[in-house]
Amino acid sequence: MPDKRLIWVGVALLLAMALFLFWGLRGKVWFIMELRATKLAALLCVGIAIGTATVLFQTLSHNRIMTPSIMGFDALFLLLQTGLVFALGSVGYAQLPAFGGFVLEAAVMVAAAVALFGWLLKRTRQDLQLMILVGIIIGLMFRALTSFAQRLMDPSEFTMVQGAMFAQFSGVDDGALLASAVVLLGILAWLWPRHAVLDVMALGRAQARGLGVAYDWLQFQILCTIAALVSVSTALVGPLTFLGLLVASLAHSLMRTHRHSLLLPAAALIAALVLVAGQTLFDRVLQLQSTLSVVIEFGGGMLFLVLLARGHIR
Template identity: 55%
Template sequence: MPDKRLATLLVLLLALCAAFLTLGARGDWGFVLAWRGTRLAALLVVGAAIATATVLFQTVSGNRILTPSVMGFDALFVLLQTGLVFALGGVGAAALPALLRFGLEFGLLMGAALLLFGTLLGSARQDLHRMVLTGLILGVLFRSLSGFLQRLIDPNDFVVAQASSFASFGAIDSQLLALAAFLSAAAGLGAWRMRHRLDVLALGRDPAIGLGLDHARSVLLVLVLVAALVSASTALVGPVTFFGLLVTALADRLMRTHRHALLLPAAALIAGIALVGGQLVVERLLGLTATLGVVVEFLGGLAFLVLVLRERAR
């Protein structure tokens, strides 16, 4: 039964991809397919990266309503963008080489994530509340600094800084996409090879150690993968806070299993379906009157509230 559900998700995703590439296409097919194909690849890469990172993070944290993005990660990205505009101006920040900017963003986000998530090492369950509190405090600090810098810059530069604070799936640089896809694929392969250890990690620290697993080392490896996945996706399109929570909740509900050999591909497929299908709705039904990032954040926020209320009711 789970295999049939995965096959159904794959067929649905392939159908949506075909519709995304061909629906309403006019003119030169070579240009249309190349342009839409780049955007489609970005949607699939970002969706798979965020979904995988959220499943991994929830496994090591032992909590199904947490996501890496609520730990101050997105606020740091916004602070970096605002700092670049403040230091170089809107034109100067936009003129930075794309690869240099991507490398700077990825390196900073990766380093900050490792420092923050490193508080999980050791007695993971006991450190969970400390890690959450640290992330929330850092998020408030980063947002305050961003707001302070935005009040000091020129109004025209403020528009540039504000635009970079939201996820954008419009214009995607093919070189950055290839680099982000490589990083995400490498981290995703690492997660897949750890799928059986992840099943043991989900049991908790003491049972995992009792079964012979090196818990601290395994958690460190998982957090490195989480940092790489979130850093690559955020540096490519911008921050997406609640999307991972939405797709992992749907994957849990659909697969009804704790086996990561099923959860990881299911979450990645659902993420692709949500992003590709959402972009189709935004473009074909809403006429681009809304952005996909806003819709995703709205639905993800609702999923977060539902999960929190459900936990309180238990």
């Protein structure tokens, strides 16, 4: 039987979804419902992907303040956006098909991450902490290249790049959304039967290997899974750096367990709830006077400092 706390989070998410879809619904009802349903699906996909990826990454790193974005996914996404605008110009960039751009960005990020993980894990003798350090350095390099390219742009081109720096849930391409949902469902189907093995991996490499887990190979598979989740969600709507840290911390505080059969769905549901409820507030109450991603980044950044100050590193 599902945990009561998960049920309550699920009920809250359903209520938030209903508010998002039906609050203030008037005029061309079916047209508005179609737009809202597409936006809602994007919010759910991104929330579930980021929440799941963050819990997995913290399990592998044995660190409660780590998120996949520390490996430079967001920096690579912004570098891709900047490179496309710089190479094609503002007019050429605007004419790019949305689905084609999504596939290109997601494929490049996944390929770069898989190549990085495979190469670094071999070079560092499966030392994940050293691999993370190298990832941070590579992310800084990507940001430096992005900043250099942006300084060479004219103002109109820089404005287009600036729009990609924050997650945008409006105008999501239907084909990209469908592809994201398929990838997400496939990953969740592969991941769920392995939740008990993840509990063992959380004990550490030596202990997991002593209990018969093929730790190194499974670690590489999960890192590739994390790369796919983060790449697809980032390519779909843009970067959300601190959302994962926020929802993973809430999931640990709510469930108070190390069992991934509870942590993974809790993080996914809480992330979806935060995005849906937050977007409802900004759309219906604040009338789009601000951006949800900005508030999430601020709240997540403050939580990071609090966790660091309290010593919640592991």
